[in-house]
Amino acid sequence: MKNELIHLNHISKSYNGKVVLDDLDLIIHENEFVTILGPSGCGKTTTLRILAGFETPDIGSVIFSGKDITNLPPNKRQLNTVFQNYALFTHMNVAENIAFGLKIKKQSRSYIEDKIQYALKLVGLEGFEKRSVNNLSGGQQQRVAIARAIVNEPRVLLLDEPLGALDLKLRQDMQYELIRMKNELSITFIYVTHDQQEALTMSDTIVVMNQGYIQQMGTPEEIYNEPENAFVADFIGDSNLFPGIFVRDEMITIDGVPFACVDTGFGTNKPVDIVIRPEDVDLVPCGQGTVSGVVTDLIFKGVHYEMCVDVNGREWVSQSTMPCAVGEEVDISVHPFNIQVMNKPESEDEEAVKTDD
Amino acid sequence: MTKTRRISGFLGLPFVFWAAAFIIIPLLMVVWYGLTDENGALTFANIAAIAQPAHAKALLLALLLSLLATAVCFLLAYPLCMFLVEAQKTSNSFLTMLLIVPMWMNFLLRTYAWQSILEKTGIINTFLTAIGLQPLRLINTNGAIVLGMVYNFLPFMVLPIYNVLEDIDKNVINAARDLGANGRQTFLKVIFPLSLPGVISGITMVFIPALTTFVVSSLLGGGKILLIGNVIEQEFMVAYDWNLGSGLSLVLLLFIIINVVVSVISERGEEELRRRKSDAEA
Numbered sequence: 305m306k307n308e309l310i311h312l313n314h315i316s317k318s319y320n321g322k323v324v325l326d327d328l329d330l331i332i333h334e335n336e337f338v339t340i341l342g343p344s345g346c347g348k349t350t351t352l353r354i355l356a357g358f359e360t361p362d363i364g365s366v367i368f369s370g371k372d373i374t375n376l377p378p379n380k381r382q383l384n385t386v387f388q389n390y391a392l393f394t395h396m397n398v399a400e401n402i403a404f405g406l407k408i409k410k411q412s413r414s415y416i417e418d419k420i421q422y423a424l425k426l427v428g429l430e431g432f433e434k435r436s437v438n439n440l441s442g443g444q445q446q447r448v449a450i451a452r453a454i455v456n457e458p459r460v461l462l463l464d465e466p467l468g469a470l471d472l473k474l475r476q477d478m479q480y481e482l483i484r485m486k487n488e489l490s491i492t493f494i495y496v497t498h499d500q501q502e503a504l505t506m507s508d509t510i511v512v513m514n515q516g517y518i519q520q521m522g523t524p525e526e527i528y529n530e531p532e533n534a535f536v537a538d539f540i541g542d543s544n545l546f547p548g549i550f551v552r553d554e555m556i557t558i559d560g561v562p563f564a565c566v567d568t569g570f571g572t573n574k575p576v577d578i579v580i581r582p583e584d585v586d587l588v589p590c591g592q593g594t595v596s597g598v599v600t601d602l603i604f605k606g607v608h609y610e611m612c613v614d615v616n617g618r619e620w621v622s623q624s625t626m627p628c629a630v631g632e633e634v635d636i637s638v639h640p641f642n643i644q645v646m647n648k649p650e651s652e653d654e655e656a657v658k659t660d661d
Numbered sequence: 662m663t664k665t666r667r668i669s670g671f672l673g674l675p676f677v678f679w680a681a682a683f684i685i686i687p688l689l690m691v692v693w694y695g696l697t698d699e700n701g702a703l704t705f706a707n708i709a710a711i712a713q714p715a716h717a718k719a720l721l722l723a724l725l726l727s728l729l730a731t732a733v734c735f736l737l738a739y740p741l742c743m744f745l746v747e748a749q750k751t752s753n754s755f756l757t758m759l760l761i762v763p764m765w766m767n768f769l770l771r772t773y774a775w776q777s778i779l780e781k782t783g784i785i786n787t788f789l790t791a792i793g794l795q796p797l798r799l800i801n802t803n804g805a806i807v808l809g810m811v812y813n814f815l816p817f818m819v820l821p822i823y824n825v826l827e828d829i830d831k832n833v834i835n836a837a838r839d840l841g842a843n844g845r846q847t848f849l850k851v852i853f854p855l856s857l858p859g860v861i862s863g864i865t866m867v868f869i870p871a872l873t874t875f876v877v878s879s880l881l882g883g884g885k886i887l888l889i890g891n892v893i894e895q896e897f898m899v900a901y902d903w904n905l906g907s908g909l910s911l912v913l914l915l916f917i918i919i920n921v922v923v924s925v926i927s928e929r930g931e932e933e934l935r936r937r938k939s940d941a942e943a
């Protein structure tokens with residue numbers, strides 16, 4: 305395993321009695337790309353602020369390279385931040401913004417000039433040196449903010465939704481650039497986003513947060529294929545999320561219909577949550593599947609079609625490259641491996657982590 | 662569209678009347694009296710009268726004292742505003758009120774109050790003699806006038822500076838710290854430059870009333886120290902020489918206009934300069 309670089313050691317933080325982070329424990333390794341993913345207000349920015357040193361935790365400590373930096377001021381920390389609202393210096397032009405950190409570090413003029421050119425090229429803003437940051441578009445400001453942080457070659461880069469204001473094409477380009485930069489400069493990235501697609505494509509590790517708790521942490525594959533609870537399943541990707549009964553090992557029922565699965569150890573006849581990804585719901589001719597239904601909706605999504613199937617009043621969503629006509633009777637078949645069983649939330653505390661959307 | 666414009670035009674009408682009655686007409690009268698003699702003939706003598714030693718001295722003293730008062734106001738107001746903004750952030754708005762509200766107390770009242778504090782038999786001297794010290798000559802000095810100016814016009818410095826400081830995004834300050842700047846560097850390179858517009862309007866708003874005052878100087882200067890404002894007041898109210906009074910007023914007006922122009926230019930200057938630079942670049 306890689307070296308441990310940062311340890312957020314059991315951190316809690318409240319504002320005016322409202323708990324924003326609750327016993328958050330997170331280890332980040334050197335040169336890792338960690339994405340913090342979660343709905344608005346779940347405490348992502350607060351986590352970054354504690355890492356950067358703008359905020360001190362009520363309980364817990366921040367360990368960096370084995371040293372406790374909980375009370376170290378931000379200017380003494382070896383990390384730089386790309387702020388959610390850009391936070392550019394409006395009294396300086398683009399080049400002066402980018403040069404700010406380097407001037408503080410008293411770098412030579414030619415070094416600074418090279419770095420400015422390098423950074424502008426990186427973010428695709430060549431020729432913008434003398435522009436005032438006030439007349440830039442949101443996306444351009446965002447890229448100046450990235451350039452301003454990256455020129456300092458920090459050990460860790462904190463990025464708070466750094467691509468939020470960019471259009472899809474530019475966002476994808478910037479995603480590649482950021483990853484390339486990370487590998488080139490061996491910087492550890494801690495990346496905050498709302499966008500699950502972005503999280504899945506860019507990260508080594510994804511941390512799914514909700515209401516100040518870490519819901520699940522793992523590789524993109526783990527998070528996507530084996531969500532640990534209904535919140536994660538619902539938040540990552542489209543999914544069919546059903547209440548079910550864990551009859552016994554390797555056997556569940558959904559609305560009374562038995563399905564074979566591969567999970568074990570959830571007890572017997574226990575209520576559970578079931579997740580089935582739409583691409584794992586196979587529509588087969590009548591008589592060949594586990595349960596039958598009627599196609600109620602057909603949407604073309606580009607690479608695939610999405611079909612809604614009514615099964616005794618419950619809607620199943622299926623994605624396939626082969627369309628089925630609306631009104632057609634079909635059977636549904638799911639490979640046991642693709643049925644993901646999760647414990648239902650038990651305590652009220654756990655209930656709190658469930659969201660409605 | 663045109664309808665709303667017509668309505669908003671109506672809304673501006675009361676101010677237009679007000680401005681005509683109380684700003685434009687008096688100003689035209691001052692210009693008229695200032696440029697004529699008692700017979701109504703055109704002359705520049707009233708304006709040239711500023712060169713008379715007594716008048717020139719009063720003008721120079723007024724400039725000196727008001728610049729001094731402006732500087733002191735700035736030095737007091739800036740740290741105060743930094744403190745207030747910080748206190749306000751930690752939701753201590755009561756403290757802000759406590760410090761700000763007394764500043765808006767009636768101008769005359771407060772000047773009278775200072776008079777009784779500084780008098781020969783005033784509070785300070787009573788105290789000094791009570792503990793066995795020599796009484797000091799406090800009232801009727803230049804210092805007393807500067808003190809009165811500072812005390813009266815400080816709110817005009819505090820308010821604009823407070824507003825710009827409050828408007829600075831906390832994350833912009835955080836960004837400076839994040840990029841390695843210590844507290845002093847953050848102040849010099851980010852906070853102060855961003856607050857300059859407020860500082861400039863604060864300077865204007867203190868300097869102009871201080872330069873033109875005659876109330877502060879007559880109450881705390883005891884009629885012995887004459888500023889240009891006192892000279893003009895006496896021409897109007899004592900000598901009834903409206904022509905001379907108006908002529909000197911026009912000279913004073915020139916200084917006010919210079920001040921305003923300088924402040925507007927310096928406020929816009931930086932941005933303009935940058936735009937021109939980027940135009941030249943393109």
Ligand SMILES: Nc1ncnc2c1ncn2[C@@H]1O[C@H](COP(=O)(O)OP(=O)(O)OP(=O)(O)O)[C@@H](O)[C@H]1O
Binds near residue numbers: 319344346498
């Ligand atoms: N300085 C503060 N004072 C009071 N409450 C705060 C403060 N900062 C954050 N909060 C609250 O803490 C919670 C978490 O805020 P945070 O900014 O960390 O959310 P986030 O996950 O970054 O959300 P978003 O995705 O919308 O940016 C929110 O409910 C917010 O209102």
Ligand SMILES: [Mg+2]
Binds near residue numbers: 388464
């Ligand atoms: Mg946020």
